[in-house]
Amino acid sequence: MSQSMINSHEITQIxxxxxxIILQNGGETYRVxxxxxxxxxxxxxxxxxxxxxxxxIIFAIDGSSQMTKLIRINExxxxxxxxxxxxxxxxxxxxxxxxxxxAHRMLQELDTQAFTYPSWLKIVAAAIASSCFLIMFQGSWxxxxxxxxxxxxxxxxxxxxxxxxxxxFFAEFITALLIGTLSVFFVHKGFGTDLDKIIIxxxxxxxxxxxxxxxxxxxxxxxxxxxxxxxxxxxxxxxxIGAGIAAVLSFY
Amino acid sequence: MMMxxxxxxxxxxxxxxxxxxxxxxxxxxxxxxxxxxxxFIYIACTQMNLDAIPSTLIAAFVVTVIxxxxxxxxxxxxxxxxxxxxxxxxxxxxxxxxxxxxxxxxYDIAVQLAVKAFMISGAIAIGLLFSEVINxxxxxxxxxxx
Numbered sequence: 324m325s326q327s328m329i330n331s332h333e334i335t336q337i338x339x340x341x342x343x344i345i346l347q348n349g350g351e352t353y354r355v356x357x358x359x360x361x362x363x364x365x366x367x368x369x370x371x372x373x374x375x376x377x378x379x380i381i382f383a384i385d386g387s388s389q390m391t392k393l394i395r396i397n398e399x400x401x402x403x404x405x406x407x408x409x410x411x412x413x414x415x416x417x418x419x420x421x422x423x424x425x426a427h428r429m430l431q432e433l434d435t436q437a438f439t440y441p442s443w444l445k446i447v448a449a450a451i452a453s454s455c456f457l458i459m460f461q462g463s464w465x466x467x468x469x470x471x472x473x474x475x476x477x478x479x480x481x482x483x484x485x486x487x488x489x490x491x492f493f494a495e496f497i498t499a500l501l502i503g504t505l506s507v508f509f510v511h512k513g514f515g516t517d518l519d520k521i522i523i524x525x526x527x528x529x530x531x532x533x534x535x536x537x538x539x540x541x542x543x544x545x546x547x548x549x550x551x552x553x554x555x556x557x558x559x560x561x562x563x564i565g566a567g568i569a570a571v572l573s574f575y
Numbered sequence: 576m577m578m579x580x581x582x583x584x585x586x587x588x589x590x591x592x593x594x595x596x597x598x599x600x601x602x603x604x605x606x607x608x609x610x611x612x613x614x615f616i617y618i619a620c621t622q623m624n625l626d627a628i629p630s631t632l633i634a635a636f637v638v639t640v641i642x643x644x645x646x647x648x649x650x651x652x653x654x655x656x657x658x659x660x661x662x663x664x665x666x667x668x669x670x671x672x673x674x675x676x677x678x679x680x681x682y683d684i685a686v687q688l689a690v691k692a693f694m695i696s697g698a699i700a701i702g703l704l705f706s707e708v709i710n711x712x713x714x715x716x717x718x719x720x721x
Contacts, residue, residue: 402597403655448591455588532662539700572678
């Protein structure tokens with residue numbers, strides 16, 4: 324009995340850790356639940372239940388050694404590499420190749436490490452993406468450089484500001500203000516020509532693509548609570564960007 | 576020439592978005608490819624005088640089908656591919672135009688544009704959903720005989 328208690332305790336820990344990493348790094352809610360139930364089943368616990376929302380996970384095991392645990396998720400970011408690494412670990416567990424202790428150690432290691440691309444690389448990517456969007460939206464190549472500057476500076480500013488200001492929507496609003504001001508400035512100085520296209524292009528790196536996709540996938544998997552709240556997150560981000568740009572335009 | 580330009584920029588933009596979302600290094604090129612194919616279909620549809628809404632629907636559908644294929648092939652979560660593929664289809668330009676008209680007090684035009692942007696977002700959602708449902712049906716029918 325006590326042996327099985329210890330065992331199910333560790334399995335619960337593994338499941339929660341795996342779920343936490345996926346949820347914190349932008350995975351879909353249904354993936355979190357699926358992964359946790361699968362890991363539990365692979366370690367011989369057939370009756371497990373999970374309830375996942377974007378801000379917390381409740382995981383329960385039925386049977387002789389009952390257990391319910393709750394984990395609160397405070398910070399969310401986007402790191403698809405971590406999501407796919409947890410996915411790999413869970414695949415190995417499902418095939419029965421990975422003992423519980425080893426899996427726990429691997430997940431803890433994954434949780435503590437950052438696994439991100441360097442910030443400068445992301446900023447460069449954002450700058451290049453901005454000017455690519457300009458061309459995709461039928462802008463002229465003459466505006467490519469100002470868009471690149473506005474998009475890159477805006478994204479760099481957003482990364483820095485988000486570190487200081489934990490409220491994401493406020494950071495997005497201020498960034499949109501900055502991008503709008505920069506674009507107006509460029510056009511005013513004759514450096515750029517088409518204000519609309521410049522603003523659209525440089526704002527694109529902030530667009531909430533991940534919440535939109537995840538919200539749709541959650542809603543259709545039947546996770547109404549998570550789907551709606553992620554949809555609200557996407558909408559708020561879009562609103563913050565819109566309001567920032569609108570503020571600049573109304574002064575201009 | 577213009578098509579080539581569009582293909583190249585959409586490829587780079589989608590791959591760059593994969594990088595911003597921290598997608599695994601080995602999948603970045605695939606992210607770019609998914610985005611490029613989606614954008615190509617969107618452009619091709621609009622050039623055949625199809626409205627933006629059905630064009631987006633078809634493009635989103637194809638993006639999800641390819642993402643599913645890649646997800647199965649490379650044993651990677653599907654969201655890695657579909658997110659970067661969807662990004663070019665997001666109606667950023669329309670939403671911007673709508674807002675600009677709000678600021679300029681043209682509320683009638685603004686509402687029209689906003690509704691259109693909303694419909695396009697809905698088309699993306701339905702495209703995602705539709706291909707997912709088909710995938711589930713195929714998976715279920717595969718499982719039955721076994």
